[in-house]
Amino acid sequence: MRWSWFTDHFFNKRKQREERAFYENGSLLLEKLIVCCNAKPIPIPTFSPQQLLLATNNFSSSELLGYSWYKGSLEGRIVLIKRLYGWADLAINDLVISAQMSGHSNVLKPIGCCLHTPTPILVFESAANGILADRIFISRVTKRQHQPMGWERRLKIARQIAHALSYLHTAFPRPVLHMSIHMYRILLDEDDVPKLSDFYFSVSIPEGEADVEAHEAFYFDAPEFKASRKVTEKFDVYCFGQLLLELLTGKGIHNRAQGSCINEIVDPAILAEDGEGGVSLEHQLQAVVDLALTCTVEDPQRRPTMVDVTKQLRRIERFAETGEVLLGNLQNLKLHESFEEHASASLKRNASSDEIQAVNEASERPLEV
The missing domain is CATH 3.30.200.20 (Phosphorylase Kinase; domain 1)
Incomplete structure (x- = not known):
């Protein structure tokens, strides 16, 4: 009893x-x-x-x-x-x-x-293939006995995540900032398609405001967050630039890439695969370094939008096939100029209405069970 x-x-x-x-x-x-x-x-x-x-x-x-x-x-x-x-x-x-x-x-x-x-x-x-960090960071690749990820796959992952961030910034009534972009927030499915996750600290910019006061950030802190805690979409751009550098180097290098020779900073696994790439691969790597450094300049107004970053990554991907002069493209894009006047609206102007509608409709559908 x-x-x-x-x-x-x-x-x-x-x-x-x-x-x-x-x-x-x-x-x-x-x-x-x-x-x-x-x-x-x-x-x-x-x-x-x-x-x-x-x-x-x-x-x-x-x-x-x-x-x-x-x-x-x-x-x-x-x-x-x-x-x-x-x-x-x-x-x-x-x-x-x-x-x-x-x-x-x-x-x-x-x-x-x-x-x-x-x-x-x-x-x-x-996400059958686990966390991106385990496939990129040299120490974790060695520890877990994974095969190093090739450059073509890394570049594609960078472009896909850039596109996801572009949608996050522009596909909703108010821009949403991820606030926590890095290798541990990206998972890979069985085909190594990247999946952005962990929106814990995400915040939206209030209607009628140009920025938002963020109380949390993780891993990468852009200079403006340290100074005032006021952030815009350019905070995510800064963090994405750091992610690009890590994809290139296989480790946390941050802005030490400035002025360095490609052979000194790039993951040896990428250079080892340079059988047929030659000059083409070198131009691609240099273009990504340039883009990453532009994303991480101290002044947020001089950083590109994620839409422009996505466009440039597409150009870099096509370089091996088309032979475009990437350095010229970087100059023509004027990545060092202010993009503020079209930051929040540029994806809606440049993406098709079908793409935007697909995301908006998906947000209203029941989640899959």
């Missing part, structure tokens, strides 16, 4: 905690959806704590992919499950922005969430 009372009391307490968490997290989620999505419905499936425990073998360390990411099997499909601690508001922010961007092919798509835990647990599509 006494044991029965104890177990009933324990399970009732747990049920009460789960119900309270569900109510609090559900309120946060609804509030965020109303603010970010203009009250447009985005149905988000929910899962129970027990389903996610079973999916991950009780969140076993053997299923841990990287910080906060667990591999799992849920309802017959392989998924990634993100478990945070003590950051309920950040988890909700991540879920809502991911849901808004779920129509873009280079964003990790959310499947649902569990709201019954103090910090919501998020469920995403699988």
Whole structure:
């Protein structure tokens, strides 16, 4: 009798905690959806704590992919499950922005969430080839015994992520800043297609304002954030420039590339594959270095927009086939001039209406289950 009372009391307490968490997290989620999505419905499936425990073998360390990411099997499909601690508001922010961007092919798509835990647990599509850092950073490639990623694939990944950021900045009523771009925020599917993730710290620029005060940033801090905490889309441009340098070098090099010889800074694995590339590869590498350094100039007004960065990366990709003179293109783009007058609108002007509509419609569709 006494044991029965104890177990009933324990399970009732747990049920009460789960119900309270569900109510609090559900309120946060609804509030965020109303603010970010203009009250447009985005149905988000929910899962129970027990389903996610079973999916991950009780969140076993053997299923841990990287910080906060667990591999799992849920309802017959392989998924990634993100478990945070003590950051309920950040988890909700991540879920809502991911849901808004779920129509873009280079964003990790959310499947649902569990709201019954103090910090919501998020469920995403699988990324079979893991975290980009494990395929690029020389120390991690060696440790995990991966094959180094080739230059053509690195360049394509850079262009695809640039395109995803362009959409984030321009496809919604107010520009949204990612605020946390780096190797550990990009996952790879079975075909090495990159998937941008982790929108914890993302913020939107308020209507009628040119910038926003950001309370959090991670990994790369642009000079303007350190000085005033006021940021624009050019904060993401700065962080993307740092990402470009890391793709080139295989390590955290930041602005030490300024004035350096290509052979001194480029990942040896890239130079080792230079069988047929020759001068063509060297021009590509130099053009990417130039672009990265332009993205990371101290004055944000002198940085290009992500739309212009995406265009230039496309030109660099085509160089080997067309023989375009990349250095001339860099000059003609006037990347060192101010792009402020068309920063937030340039993708809408340059992308097709079908592309923009596809993302907007995707943000209103139910998430895949």
